[in-house]
Amino acid sequence: MTAATKSCLAITGGVGGAKLALGLSRQLQPEKLTIVANTGDDFEHLGLDICPDLDTVMYTLANLSDKDSGWGQADETWQFLAALGQLGGDTWFSLGDKDLATHVVRTRERAKGKSLSVVTRELCSALNIEHSLVPMSDDPVATLIHCQSGEVLAFQHYFVRDQCQPAINGYSFSGIGSASRCSEFTRALQDPELGSIILCPSNPFVSVAPVLDIDDTVDMMVQQSAPVIAVSPIVAGVALKGPAAKMMAELKMPSTALGVAEYYVDRYPGLLDAIVLDIADAKQATAVEALGVQALVVKTVMTSLQDREQLAADVLKFAERLSLV
Amino acid sequence: MTAATKSCLAITGGVGGAKLALGLSRQLQPEKLTIVANTGDDFEHLGLDICPDLDTVMYTLANLSDKDSGWGQADETWQFLAALGQLGGDTWFSLGDKDLATHVVRTRERAKGKSLSVVTRELCSALNIEHSLVPMSDDPVATLIHCQSGEVLAFQHYFVRDQCQPAINGYSFSGIGSASRCSEFTRALQDPELGSIILCPSNPFVSVAPVLDIDDTVDMMVQQSAPVIAVSPIVAGVALKGPAAKMMAELKMPSTALGVAEYYVDRYPGLLDAIVLDIADAKQATAVEALGVQALVVKTVMTSLQDREQLAADVLKFAERLSLV
Numbered sequence: 001m002t003a004a005t006k007s008c009l010a011i012t013g014g015v016g017g018a019k020l021a022l023g024l025s026r027q028l029q030p031e032k033l034t035i036v037a038n039t040g041d042d043f044e045h046l047g048l049d050i051c052p053d054l055d056t057v058m059y060t061l062a063n064l065s066d067k068d069s070g071w072g073q074a075d076e077t078w079q080f081l082a083a084l085g086q087l088g089g090d091t092w093f094s095l096g097d098k099d100l101a102t103h104v105v106r107t108r109e110r111a112k113g114k115s116l117s118v119v120t121r122e123l124c125s126a127l128n129i130e131h132s133l134v135p136m137s138d139d140p141v142a143t144l145i146h147c148q149s150g151e152v153l154a155f156q157h158y159f160v161r162d163q164c165q166p167a168i169n170g171y172s173f174s175g176i177g178s179a180s181r182c183s184e185f186t187r188a189l190q191d192p193e194l195g196s197i198i199l200c201p202s203n204p205f206v207s208v209a210p211v212l213d214i215d216d217t218v219d220m221m222v223q224q225s226a227p228v229i230a231v232s233p234i235v236a237g238v239a240l241k242g243p244a245a246k247m248m249a250e251l252k253m254p255s256t257a258l259g260v261a262e263y264y265v266d267r268y269p270g271l272l273d274a275i276v277l278d279i280a281d282a283k284q285a286t287a288v289e290a291l292g293v294q295a296l297v298v299k300t301v302m303t304s305l306q307d308r309e310q311l312a313a314d315v316l317k318f319a320e321r322l323s324l325v
Numbered sequence: 326m327t328a329a330t331k332s333c334l335a336i337t338g339g340v341g342g343a344k345l346a347l348g349l350s351r352q353l354q355p356e357k358l359t360i361v362a363n364t365g366d367d368f369e370h371l372g373l374d375i376c377p378d379l380d381t382v383m384y385t386l387a388n389l390s391d392k393d394s395g396w397g398q399a400d401e402t403w404q405f406l407a408a409l410g411q412l413g414g415d416t417w418f419s420l421g422d423k424d425l426a427t428h429v430v431r432t433r434e435r436a437k438g439k440s441l442s443v444v445t446r447e448l449c450s451a452l453n454i455e456h457s458l459v460p461m462s463d464d465p466v467a468t469l470i471h472c473q474s475g476e477v478l479a480f481q482h483y484f485v486r487d488q489c490q491p492a493i494n495g496y497s498f499s500g501i502g503s504a505s506r507c508s509e510f511t512r513a514l515q516d517p518e519l520g521s522i523i524l525c526p527s528n529p530f531v532s533v534a535p536v537l538d539i540d541d542t543v544d545m546m547v548q549q550s551a552p553v554i555a556v557s558p559i560v561a562g563v564a565l566k567g568p569a570a571k572m573m574a575e576l577k578m579p580s581t582a583l584g585v586a587e588y589y590v591d592r593y594p595g596l597l598d599a600i601v602l603d604i605a606d607a608k609q610a611t612a613v614e615a616l617g618v619q620a621l622v623v624k625t626v627m628t629s630l631q632d633r634e635q636l637a638a639d640v641l642k643f644a645e646r647l648s649l650v
Contacts, residue, residue, distance in 0.1 A: 047433040077404050083426035087451045097422040101408035108372040126413045 006195025007032045009188045013207020014053045015070035015241045016233050017200030018060040019302040023312030025061055030130040034188035039135045040143035040173055040210035041155050045093050048103040049110055054135055055102055062127035073098045092161040117182045136211040139179035143206050146170040164243035167250045173210045181214050189220045196319035197221055199230040203244045204263055218268050227273035227322040230264055232257035236280040257281040261288045273322055276315055331520025332357045334513045338532025339378045340395035340566045341558050342525030343385040344627045348637030350386055355455040359513035364460045365468035365498055365535035366480050370418050373428040374435055379460055380427055387452035398423045417486040442507045461536040464504035468531050471495035489568035492575045498535045506539050514545045521644030522546055524555040528569045529588055543593050552598035552647040555589055557582035561605040582606040586613045601640055
């Protein structure tokens, strides 16, 4: 059996993870890939249900995403936001005119009683996305950022409104104790044909951890024979996108790929089989392997579509190799 | 006492009425004018509270309205609507990107428990509108169109979705029996300084009638000493905007300014003191006066801003003259 016939479960946050998810979707048949997105960032804003990570992945898979920022839609316009400002509304969260349609449809459909996963499936279907993109949960989970000042911020207030300026000393996921996985997520975890579980290059603390922390997800991943492979979102000591490196420094961790591996090993003992490091971090491979984690060193910086496809192919091949050990 | 020191109550629907409302706002100090807009057209669409007539008047007063169509905003864009279509949403009601901000803010503020009149005041204040624009009621009233086919349509379905194509044989206002006037509307009706009540050139059946039919509005207008003056929305046998003339034909009324006068006299005995006819309809003045209704013949077609101001001045001067009789 080759990797191509085995299925893959990818856990992702927004921009960086979405790039790899797109690469995976171009390497695997729709029935072989389940992409689970973090919903801890979700929030209600202006009466609308907004799911930033889900939407970033959805727009990326639909080839609608803005190529420069990685989030939102290409050729977006901002007339709504300008008019909202004129009416005295909150404009700190950038809602584009096209993007708004997603939130309006989602809010309305959920108000009718549909679950987030059903609405996500409908939206993906309308955008001709064939691969399975599912929220981690249909239950509300809210990532909270604990600042060194003592303040606790809702994630989007920290991330967007305050531009990640506050120094943090922790984070938590409100509602996580009573949240259940989406059924598609559980089904993917139970798939006897599962060949890889990939933790995409997303923020380990606020994008991947909420997904892992639901229910017995980590136990199920540990019990699964498929290798669990993280792709480091830290390259050469910096996060390509977002506050991961800054958070690591504030949390007294080394802001390195090795630091990412150490974090996963500490927080989720026995979970991680391997980590993918960028060639810039090749020298950290030995230290990573000393943690009992296999290391693959390849180019992980994804600039072009070909980069996304190549990294996906590399990771899947790596998973296949790990399965044969 | 001159007309300028007396106050004016204007009853209006959308486009045509809004033009005269704007003219009145340029002739009268803010404290001397109350504009009451029809809300029978209001509906919930995509989970948003939409008030077409209120918004048309609001945008007109704020100098934001699209000069060609008379509704919506100038320099509007339609990215949201295109994206909504891509998601399979209902696109028959044209929601512009700028316009959306109004509906999103209104929906959110009303969800917090604010009344429509409070939210309208806040929106108008944000748009620097100094004159008082109030909804006829804070209670829901829904104009229903009774088609000759037997079908009953919500107003916007008839007006926008079906482009006024169905032949009608009646209309009704669901909820009118339990709706109360807004307090500002009642206050204007009770104002001892009231010098004129103007029924703007809006559809007599579905724009003006819902406002008149609330509570004891007609009785209060009849008892008020201020003259009630309608401005005919029919000029030379056609409605300048909307289905008024088509409806009159289907309701077996002559589609003329005289027909409008006859309708008001029949439906609301004793209400109408006068009607303003366009110069194109000068020959109908005698027949109108035979109904016991005074006639003023002036140019009523409002193309320019100056036309709006001139008609407003003409009507106010006419009201003053009628008061002296």
